[in-house]
Every structure is written in structure tokens, then in C-alpha cells.
Amino acid sequence: xxxxxxxxxxxxxxxxxxxxxxxxxxxxxxxxxxxxxxxxxxxxxxxxxxxxxxxxxxxxxxxxxxxxxxxxxxxxxxxxxxxxxxxxxxxxxxxxxxxxxxxxxxxxxxxxxxxxxxxxxxxxxxxxxxxxxxxxxxxxxxxxxxxxxxxxxxxxxxxxxxxxxxxxxxxxxxxxxx
Numbered sequence: 001x002x003x004x005x006x007x008x009x010x011x012x013x014x015x016x017x018x019x020x021x022x023x024x025x026x027x028x029x030x031x032x033x034x035x036x037x038x039x040x041x042x043x044x045x046x047x048x049x050x051x052x053x054x055x056x057x058x059x060x061x062x063x064x065x066x067x068x069x070x071x072x073x074x075x076x077x078x079x080x081x082x083x084x085x086x087x088x089x090x091x092x093x094x095x096x097x098x099x100x101x102x103x104x105x106x107x108x109x110x111x112x113x114x115x116x117x118x119x120x121x122x123x124x125x126x127x128x129x130x131x132x133x134x135x136x137x138x139x140x141x142x143x144x145x146x147x148x149x150x151x152x153x154x155x156x157x158x159x160x161x162x163x164x165x166x167x168x169x170x171x172x173x174x175x176x177x178x
Contacts, residue, residue, distance in 0.1 A: 003027055004063050006071065006106055007034050007131050009054040009098035010079035011087025016057040018145035018158050019078050019165055024174045025066030030058040031137040031144070034100050035129060043138055046094050055094050058134050066172065068106055072113045074169050075099070078161050081117070081126045088157060097124075100131035 010016040013031035020029045033041050036053030046053045061071065079087055081097045101107045110128045117124045145158050166173065 001027075001062055002064070003060050004068070004106075005058060005060050005102050005131075006068070007032075007056045007058045007098075007100035007102075007134055008071075008075050009034070009056040009096055009100070009127075010075055010081075011055070011095045011097070012090050012157070013055040013057050013137065013141065014144040014154075015079070015087075015158050015161055016055075017143070019074065019161060020057060020059050020071075021143075021146070022162070022165060022174060023061075023066060023071070023074060023172050025062045025064075027060040027062060028058075029060075030134075031141045032056055032058055033094075033135045033137065034131060034133065035098060035127075039133075040135055043141070047092065049092050049094065053094060053135070054096050054098050055137075056098065056100065056134070068109050069113070070172055072099075072109060074165065074172060076113065076117065076124075076126075077168055078165055081114075081124045082122060084125045090157075097126040099126060099128050100134075101128065102131050 017029045017031050033046050033053040034056045036051040038051040041051050041053050085093050087095045099110045114124045
């Protein structure tokens with residue numbers, strides 16, 4: 001199987017990870033940090049806003065099962081790409097919208113998707129950058145939603161995003177999630 005990797009920053013990585021867990025063709029999702037200037041950052045350091053890092057999710061996918069343009073549809077449709085330094089009540093530069101591409105094709109498709117959104121009147125602020133380095137988040141962040149579904153943050157923030165995913169992007173879901 002031939003796989004590809006992309007890294008998405010769509011606000012809290014607990015949200016982004018939970019969403020992409022449900023997509024057909026996704027091999028793995030891993031929360032972490034990218035885009036900053038500090039090697040091996042911790043969650044507390046990233047939350048301080050001084051590292052330049054964004055909370056991200058590294059996604060390994062099978063392009064024979066899910067096209068990158070469809071990943072972009074899900075990405076743009078399940079977070080707010082129009083706000084700088086925040087997603088909902090989560091505020092700080094670590095919540096910026098970003099696509100860290102690993103291929104020239106991903107870069108071109110990302111830029112085209114943003115242009116199309118802007119042409120339709122949506123003022124997208126999503127950054128499109130090459131992935132230079134991905135730092136894994138601490139282990140307690142991995143599968144956070146799956147382990148803590150009943151916590152208030154998960155109920156108030158992640159559950160509505162998953163509901164939207166299922167309602168608007170059902171054709172991309174794993175059979176077990178439909």
C-alpha cells in the first residue's frame with residue numbers, strides 16, 4: 001500500500017484527530033506540533049504562545065481510498081479557516097489554521113482550495129507551508145476524544161464537529177462510522 005502524509009492545524013488537535021479517525025482511507029492520525037522555532041516543545045510551552053508552534057494532526061492516508069482534495073473538504077468543513085489565533089473559545093496562535101504539505105501536489109491543491117473559498121467570498125486565513133518538522137504531542141493527547149468522550153470539552157466542542165462531519169461528509173466516513 002502506498003501512503004501519503006499531510007499535517008493539518010485546525011484548532012485543538014483533539015478535535016482534528018477525532019474527525020480524521022472517522023475518515024475512510026486514513027491509516028493513522030497523530031497529534032503534535034509544527035511550524036515553530038523550538039525543538040521538542042511541550043504542550044505547556046506551545047500553549048504559552050512563544051514557540052510559534054501550532055497544534056496539528058499528522059495524517060497518514062491511502063490516496064487510493066481517499067483523495068487529498070476530499071481531505072481538504074473535510075478539513076475546511078470542520079473548523080473555521082477564517083479566524084486568526086482562535087477556534088471557537090480556544091484562543092492563541094497555537095490554534096491557527098494551517099496545512100503543512102509534504103508534496104508539491106498537496107501544496108497546489110491546498111492553494112487552489114483556498115483560492116476557490118476566497119472566490120466564493122470566504123476570507124480564509126489558513127497558512128500553507130512545507131512540513132519541516134513534526135513533533136509528537138505527549139502520549140496523553142493521543143486518542144484523547146476516544147478516551148474522554150464524556151468530558152465537558154468533548155461534549156461541547158468535539159461532539160458538534162463530529163455531528164457536522166457525519167451530516168455533511170458521510171460519503172467519506174469509514175463504514176463503521178456511517
